[in-house]
Amino acid sequence: MHEYDPALAERLREKADWVWQETLRIHQRAPETRVASSLSPVEIFVTLYYGGFLRQNPADPRWHERDRCIISKGHGSLCMYPILADLGYFPASELERVCLEGSFLGAIPDPVIPGYETINGSLGHGIGVGAGMALALKRRAMDQKVYVVCGDGELHEGANWEAFMFAAQHQLDNLIVLVDNNQICMLGATDSIVSHRDLRAKLTAFGWQVQVVDQGHSCECIAQALATSQRANNGVPQAVIFNTRKGNGVPGLENAPLSHVTPIAPNVLAQLLEAKR
Amino acid sequence: MKALPEPLKARRAMRDTLLAAILTAMEDGDVFFVTADFGSPVLDLIRERYPQRFINVGIAEQNLINVSAGLALEGFKVFAYAIAPFITMRCFEQIRVNLALLSSVRPMNVSLIGVGAGYSYVVSGPTHQCYEDLTLMRSLPNMQVFSPADQITAELLARACLTRPGIKYLRLDAQVVRPLYEPELHNLNDGFKVHGNSHELCLVATGFMTHTALKAAAHLAKLGLNLSVIDLFDLTHFDTNALLEHLRTARRIVSLEEGFQGCGGLDSLLFNLLSRHAVTAPFLNIGVAPHYRFELGDRQTLHEQVGIGLHTVIEKIQRFCPALPS
Numbered sequence: 001m002h003e004y005d006p007a008l009a010e011r012l013r014e015k016a017d018w019v020w021q022e023t024l025r026i027h028q029r030a031p032e033t034r035v036a037s038s039l040s041p042v043e044i045f046v047t048l049y050y051g052g053f054l055r056q057n058p059a060d061p062r063w064h065e066r067d068r069c070i071i072s073k074g075h076g077s078l079c080m081y082p083i084l085a086d087l088g089y090f091p092a093s094e095l096e097r098v099c100l101e102g103s104f105l106g107a108i109p110d111p112v113i114p115g116y117e118t119i120n121g122s123l124g125h126g127i128g129v130g131a132g133m134a135l136a137l138k139r140r141a142m143d144q145k146v147y148v149v150c151g152d153g154e155l156h157e158g159a160n161w162e163a164f165m166f167a168a169q170h171q172l173d174n175l176i177v178l179v180d181n182n183q184i185c186m187l188g189a190t191d192s193i194v195s196h197r198d199l200r201a202k203l204t205a206f207g208w209q210v211q212v213v214d215q216g217h218s219c220e221c222i223a224q225a226l227a228t229s230q231r232a233n234n235g236v237p238q239a240v241i242f243n244t245r246k247g248n249g250v251p252g253l254e255n256a257p258l259s260h261v262t263p264i265a266p267n268v269l270a271q272l273l274e275a276k277r
Numbered sequence: 278m279k280a281l282p283e284p285l286k287a288r289r290a291m292r293d294t295l296l297a298a299i300l301t302a303m304e305d306g307d308v309f310f311v312t313a314d315f316g317s318p319v320l321d322l323i324r325e326r327y328p329q330r331f332i333n334v335g336i337a338e339q340n341l342i343n344v345s346a347g348l349a350l351e352g353f354k355v356f357a358y359a360i361a362p363f364i365t366m367r368c369f370e371q372i373r374v375n376l377a378l379l380s381s382v383r384p385m386n387v388s389l390i391g392v393g394a395g396y397s398y399v400v401s402g403p404t405h406q407c408y409e410d411l412t413l414m415r416s417l418p419n420m421q422v423f424s425p426a427d428q429i430t431a432e433l434l435a436r437a438c439l440t441r442p443g444i445k446y447l448r449l450d451a452q453v454v455r456p457l458y459e460p461e462l463h464n465l466n467d468g469f470k471v472h473g474n475s476h477e478l479c480l481v482a483t484g485f486m487t488h489t490a491l492k493a494a495a496h497l498a499k500l501g502l503n504l505s506v507i508d509l510f511d512l513t514h515f516d517t518n519a520l521l522e523h524l525r526t527a528r529r530i531v532s533l534e535e536g537f538q539g540c541g542g543l544d545s546l547l548f549n550l551l552s553r554h555a556v557t558a559p560f561l562n563i564g565v566a567p568h569y570r571f572e573l574g575d576r577q578t579l580h581e582q583v584g585i586g587l588h589t590v591i592e593k594i595q596r597f598c599p600a601l602p603s
Contacts, residue, residue, distance in 0.1 A: 111382050118350070119378050122370060128340050129375055132347015136309075139329060140351065159371065162340035170332070 008051065012219035016046040020249060021276050022082035022095070028269050030099035033107045036247035036259035037076030040182035040216075041149060044242055047222040048147065048178075049083050053230065055144065058088035061114040065144065068133055070117050072126025072150035073180060075108045080115070089115040124157025126150055127177055131167045134175040134237075145230065149178045152241075153185035156194055161206070164237075168207025171235035176226075177208075179239065181216065182246035186260040199241055209236045216242030291431035291449040292317055292392050298435035299356055303327045308439065309348050313341040313359035315392070320358070338363050342371035342389075349385040354439055360398075361391030361407040361448060365414060376444045377417040388438040388445040394424065394484050395535030395565075397451035399576045403569045407448075411483075411534070412541035414446040415512060421445040422512040426487035427457040430510050433465055450485045452576070457487065457508070468515025471523060475503035478598065479527035483509045483543050486533045486585065493590045502598060512546060524556055531561045531594060535585060538564030561597045563590055 019042050027035040048054050048069065057063035071077045085092040090104075090113070097103035104112045108121040118129050130148040137144050154160070167175050181199070183190050196202060203210045209232060215221040222242065229238040247253030250264055250272065264272075289297075296319035302308050303323060309330045310323055324331045330353075334341045338359055345357040357364065365372070376387055391410060398405040414422045421443060425431040431449055438445055458470065472491060482490035487508040494504040507523060509515060524530055530551065536542035544562030551560060565583045572582060580586035584593075 111379070118346075119374050122374050125343060125371065125374055128343025128371070129347040129350070131340075132344035132349075133351055134347070135332070135344065136348045136351030136353055139309075139353075159339035159343065162334070162337040163343060166334055166337070166340055166344065 009220040009223065012043075012047055012051055012223070015050050016043045016219055017276075019046055019079050019082050021273060023079040024250075024264070024269055024273055026078060026081060026095060026098050027264060028266070028273070029096070030107065031263040032099055033078050034075045034261060035078060035264060036250075036253050036256070036262065037073065037151065037182065038078035039248040039250065039253075040244035040246045041073070041076065041180040041242075042079045042248065043217045043219050043222055044149060044178055044180060044244075045077070045080055045083055047219045047226060048149075049087060051219070051223050051226065053223075053226050054147070056087070058084075058115070061089055067144050068117055068130070068146045070120070070126040070130045070133075070146065070148045071109070072120050072130075072148050073123065073154060074120030076151060076180070077109060077149070080109065081105055084113070084115040089113075123151070123154035124159050127160050128163035128166075130175055130177075131163045131170075131172060134167065134172040135170055137174055138170075138172065143174070145174050145176055147176050147178060149180060152179055152181045152183055152190050152196060152199070155179070155196060155199070164203065164206040164208065167237040172237045173232050173235050176229045176238045176240070179241045180244055181241050182244045184246045184255070184257060184259065188257040203239050207236065208239045209234070210239045210241065212241045212243070214243050216244035217248060288453045289428050290451065290453045291425060291428050292390070292451075293319055294428040294432035295390065295435040295447070295449065296320055296323065298432045299323065300326070302436065302439055303330065305354075305439070306330070307352065307354050309353040309355045311341055311345050311348070311355060311357045313338050313363065315359045338367040339371050342368045343375055345387050346371075346375035346379060346385070349387045350379075350383060354386040356388050356390060356438070358390045358392075360405060361393040361410055362405065364389050364391045365407070365410040365446065369413060372420075373417060377419050380419050380444050384442060385444060386439075386442055388435075388447060390447050390449060392449045393451045394448045395450070396576050396579050397485065399579065400573055402571060408536045408565050409540070410446070410448055411512060411536050411543065412545075415541065415546065419444055421514055422448070423510055424448045424484040424512060425510045426482075426484055426508045427454055429456055429458040429460050429463055430465075433460065433463055434510075437465055448484060452485075454485060454488060465511070466516070467519050468509065468511030469520055470508045470510070471505060472508065473503065473505040475505045476526045476528060477502055478504045478529040478531060478594065479507060479524060480504050480531045480533060480594070481507045481509055481543070481547060482533040483512065484535060486535050489580070489585070489587050489590060490533050492587050493594065496587075496591055497594060500595075502594070504594075509543065512543070517550070521550070521554055521556065524551065524558070527558055529561070529597060530556075530558050531563060531597065533585065533590060534564045536564055537567040538562055538584070540564075540567055559597070561593065563593055
C-alpha cells in the first residue's frame with residue numbers, strides 16, 4: 001500500500017509540469033486534438049501512474065497482475081501519451097507522429113495504444129466495463145484494483161448510473177472512479193446544461209464512498225485521496241471527485257465555456273512553452 | 278448433479294434446452310451468466326447452483342453488456358440473457374463499442390441470448406416483438422449471428438458458443454416449436470440444413486419461419502410444386518460454397534424471414550450472396566411489411582396480416598411460379 005512521501009510529492013509536481021508541457025507540444029503538432037479537456041486531468045494521471053498507486057508493467061501492458069486503469073474520458077487524455085511513452089509503454093518518438101498517417105496515436109485514443117485497456121472514444125462506457133472487470137477480479141480472488149477516470153460531463157450518460165447501482169450492490173470496493181470534475185461540457189458549464197447538483201450526495205446515495213478534492217491540480221492532495229480509496233476494502237465502491245480546471249494553465253482556455261474543441265493559438269502556445277524554458 | 282425437473286423436460290422451448298446446456302456448462306468455473314431481470318425455470322437452477330457466477334443486473338441492458346464485456350476481458354466466457362429487442366436495441370452502442378469494436382483487439386467470449394424472435398411474444402405488442410435484430414446484429418463486424426429453428430439447434434449452439442471464441446448473438450423463439458432435428462445427427466458446421474432435394478424452387482428460411490416454410494412446401498407439393506427448404510441458422514459463418522451449391526441448382530429462390538422485408542435481414546444476405554456469385558435465378562424476398570402494427574391476434578393471424586403467414590406465403594410462391602395451378 002502507498003505511503004505518503006514529501007519528496008515524492010515534489011517529484012510528482014515536476015513530472016506534472018513536464019507532462020503539461022509535452023501535452024501542449026503534442027497539441028502544437030496536432031491542433032485537432034482536444035487539449036482543454038486533456039489539461040484538467042494531468043495531475044490525476046501523473047499521481048496515479050508515477051505515485052506508486054498503479055501496479056503496472058510497461059514492458060507487458062497486459063500483465064495479468066496489473067491494476068486496471070480505464071480512461072473513460074478518452075478524448076480528454078492526450079496527456080496520457082507522454083506519460084505512457086515516458087514509462088516505456090512505447091517509444092517516445094511516437095509522440096512526434098500523433099494524428100499522422102500510420103501512427104497509433106490518434107486525436108482520440110484506442111486500445112491499439114499500449115497501456116489503454118478499453119475503447120472510450122464514446123463516453124459513458126468506462127464505469128460499466130470497469131464494474132464487470134472488478135467483479136471478475138473479485139470472483140478470481142485477485143486483489144487488483146480497477147481505476148476508471150471519467151469526466152463530469154460524461155456522467156450525463158445514463159449507463160453510468162446503472163453501473164454505479166450495480167457496483168454498490170456487489171460491494172465492488174476494488175472499483176475506484178476518479179472524476180475529473182472540470183465542470184465544463186462542450187457547450188458550456190455542466191451546471192448550465194444538466195446540473196449534477198450535489199454529485200457527492202448523489203454518489204453517496206447510490207451507495208458509494210465519496211471524497212471530494214477541491215485542489216484537483218495538487219498531486220499531494222490527489223495522492224492522499226487515492227491512498228484513502230486504496231485502503232478502503234470495506235465492501236463499498238470508491239469515488240473521488242477532483243475539482244479541476246479545463247484548459248488548466250492556458251490563458252484564454254482555462255475555464256472558458258467553449259474551450260472543448262478550441263485549439264490554442266500558435267503564438268500563445270509558443271509563448272507558453274518558451275516561458276517554461 | 279440433480280436432473281432437470283420432469284415438467285421442464287416435456288414441452289421445452291428453445292431457451293429451456295439452451296439454458297439446460299448452459300446449466301451443465303456452468304460446471305466449468307470460467308462460465309458466467311448475466312441476465313437483465315429475465316428468467317425461466319431452468320435459470321432458477323443456474324441461480325441456485327452457481328450464485329457466484331450468476332448475476333442479475335436488473336432492468337439495465339446497457340449495463341448488462343458493459344458488465345459482460347468487463348467479465349469477458351478478464352477471461353470469463355459470458356452468456357448475457359434478455360428479451361431480444363432489449364438486448365439488441367436498448368444497448369446497441371454498448372454492443373458496438375464494447376463487444377464488436379473491442380473484440381477486434383481483445384480476445385473475448387460473449388454470447389448474447391435474445392428471447393422473443395419476431396412475433397413470438399404474440400400479445401405483447403411491438404416493443405416486445407422483434408423484427409430488426411438480425412439486421413442490426415449482422416451489421417456489426419465480428420458478430421456471429423445465429424437464428425435456430427428448434428430446441429435441438431439452440432441447445433447445440435449453446436455448447437458451440439463455449440468453444441467458439443468471439444462475440445455472438447443467438448435469436449431464440451419464445452414459443453415452443455416442433456423439434457426438427459435429432460441431436461446426434463445435427464451438425465452445425467455448414468450453418469444450414471437442407472430439407473428436400475427439389476431443384477424447382479429453393480425456399481431459404483430462418484428461425485420460426487423454417488416451420489412455415491416446411492408447411493408451405495408440404496402444401497405446394499400436393500399442387501405439383503416441389504420445394505427444397507433450407508434452414509439457415511448461422512447467418513454469418515455458414516459454408517458459402519456449400520450453400521451456393523444448393524442455390525445454383527435452384528430454378529427459383531425465395532427467402533422467408535420474420536423480420537422487416539428489404540431492410541438488411543435474411544433477404545439482403547441472400548441478395549448480396551447471389552449477386553456476388555452471379556447466381557441469376559429469379560429471387561423473391563418474403564418478410565414482414567416494414568410497418569409497426571398494434572393489432573392483436575394469434576401469431577398465424579398476425580403473420581397473415583404482415584405478409585408472412587402460411588397462406589400468404591403459399592400465394593406469393595404460387596404467383597412467383599406462374600406455371601403452377603393456383
